[in-house]
Amino acid sequence: MTPGLGSYAFRWSIGHKDRVPSDPMTPLEVLTTAADLGFEVLQYADNMPLHRLEAADLDGLSAAAREAGVALEVGIQTFDADLALRYLEIARRLDARILRVALDAEDAATPLDDLTRSVAAILPQARAADCRIAIENHFDFPSTRMADLLDRVDDPALGACLDVANSICAGEWPDETVAILAPHTINLHLKDYVIRPDPYGAGFAIHGCPLGEGRTDIAGVLAAVGHRPMSVIYEHWLPWPGSFEAARAEEREWTAAGARTLKDALRRQVGA
Numbered sequence: 365m366t367p368g369l370g371s372y373a374f375r376w377s378i379g380h381k382d383r384v385p386s387d388p389m390t391p392l393e394v395l396t397t398a399a400d401l402g403f404e405v406l407q408y409a410d411n412m413p414l415h416r417l418e419a420a421d422l423d424g425l426s427a428a429a430r431e432a433g434v435a436l437e438v439g440i441q442t443f444d445a446d447l448a449l450r451y452l453e454i455a456r457r458l459d460a461r462i463l464r465v466a467l468d469a470e471d472a473a474t475p476l477d478d479l480t481r482s483v484a485a486i487l488p489q490a491r492a493a494d495c496r497i498a499i500e501n502h503f504d505f506p507s508t509r510m511a512d513l514l515d516r517v518d519d520p521a522l523g524a525c526l527d528v529a530n531s532i533c534a535g536e537w538p539d540e541t542v543a544i545l546a547p548h549t550i551n552l553h554l555k556d557y558v559i560r561p562d563p564y565g566a567g568f569a570i571h572g573c574p575l576g577e578g579r580t581d582i583a584g585v586l587a588a589v590g591h592r593p594m595s596v597i598y599e600h601w602l603p604w605p606g607s608f609e610a611a612r613a614e615e616r617e618w619t620a621a622g623a624r625t626l627k628d629a630l631r632r633q634v635g636a
Contacts, residue, residue: 368405368595376611385608399432405595410441439464455495469504498525498551503533523550572601576625
């Protein structure tokens, strides 16, 4: 298993929705940071839309990744066949072996028969690009439904991108999500979280925290997935710290700490 970084580790430094810094991180800066921290894989998610880059910029990114010794992966949000095909071409250009597709509310509203046909229809292009499609469990798409989709398609070019915490929003605890999706997993997202009671007793809230400091059972997740070769992508849910200057510093700090924790966990898993 190979330690990797996801671009959502720099959610605020890249910019998200209406919160965008005056000098957002570029794809090359994220790549350089990943290499500096010793990650062997970098997964560009939908917060860094590579389809907006010119061909020359993609080629430059590919060359920089080869020089840095970092393998690239690509990703999109929700399933759109035309966009997925476009990203398979980008994957071919970048020599990316994973296209991660995060399923969300729009996909949950699509009849499963229709979604199955749409996903299966692009797998020949995925095989031609030597790129597997990893479907990610997300906030509004239950893991049981996702496993049903994967079973229906039943193709080695398609598997799960298992995120250990996303499905809490869909009413699942992580051990349930891991148990359902581990057999299908070809790409793993690791993040950590804490549950903090409201100081007045009015419920509680779930917040991100640095890897290894919260409730995620890292060793248990790795054991459930097994020793299959895949990238293990570190992400985090750093809450907005109040300013872009603070966000840039804290994202770098959390990501550096996460790199150490992830690599230590993978070394222990190999020795287990």
